[in-house]
Amino acid sequence: MxxxxxxxxxxxxxxxxxxxxxxxxxxxxxKENPPGQHGARRKKPSDFGTQLMAKxxxxxxxxxxxxxxxxxxxxxxxxxxxxxxENLIExxxxxxxxxxxxMKFAVSPFQSRQIINHGHIMVNGKRVNIPxxxxxxxxxxxxxxxxxxxxxxxxxxxxxxxxxPEYVEVDLKDMKGKFIRAPKLADVPYPVQMExxxxxxxxxx
Numbered sequence: 001m002x003x004x005x006x007x008x009x010x011x012x013x014x015x016x017x018x019x020x021x022x023x024x025x026x027x028x029x030x031k032e033n034p035p036g037q038h039g040a041r042r043k044k045p046s047d048f049g050t051q052l053m054a055k056x057x058x059x060x061x062x063x064x065x066x067x068x069x070x071x072x073x074x075x076x077x078x079x080x081x082x083x084x085x086e087n088l089i090e091x092x093x094x095x096x097x098x099x100x101x102x103m104k105f106a107v108s109p110f111q112s113r114q115i116i117n118h119g120h121i122m123v124n125g126k127r128v129n130i131p132x133x134x135x136x137x138x139x140x141x142x143x144x145x146x147x148x149x150x151x152x153x154x155x156x157x158x159x160x161x162x163x164x165p166e167y168v169e170v171d172l173k174d175m176k177g178k179f180i181r182a183p184k185l186a187d188v189p190y191p192v193q194m195e196x197x198x199x200x201x202x203x204x205x
């Protein structure tokens with residue numbers, strides 16, 4: 001098992017959920033003990049603890065993005081008009097690494113970030129190697145021609161673990177797709193319940 005996979009499983013175990021719905025996760029096989037030699041007993045969390053857990057789940061799901069980046073997205077969500085929780089989800093789903101993951105060009109947000117960093121992804125015909133790049137409605141995202149045969153990309157495209165949501169259009173044969181619109185919370189296919197309202201409460205304390 002690679003260090004990258006081990007790290008993802010640690011996030012799952014710490015949070016007590018199969019965060020990405022992967023069949024390989026220990027929690028998918030009923031191993032639900034938290035980290036530690038014998039697995040510490042979980043106490044009923046305080047309001048602060050519940051809010052913190054909601055933040056950790058949301059951050060972790062998107063490849064465990066840094067606190068600095070996450071706080072920046074929160075600040076932008078607050079600045080915008082409308083429901084702050086929905087704004088936060090929209091900003092997270094507009095991240096290029098999230099879009100590449102949704103289009104099934106990568107099997108996980110971690111892998112999505114990796115292939116973007118390595119220059120395998122193009123937006124509107126230009127290479128973009130910044131995972132946090134904010135995708136706009138109508139943007140065309142594709143895997144570079146020379147990268148379409150990469151084993152990790154082919155594996156992701158052929159995976160049956162998850163479906164492609166309706167707010168993106170994808171041609172998996174040509175490894176290209178379009179970001180149609182920003183989703184609402186109810187549109188996002190999270191394998192576990194996400195509570196962005198608690199994340200807002202956490203930062204509003």
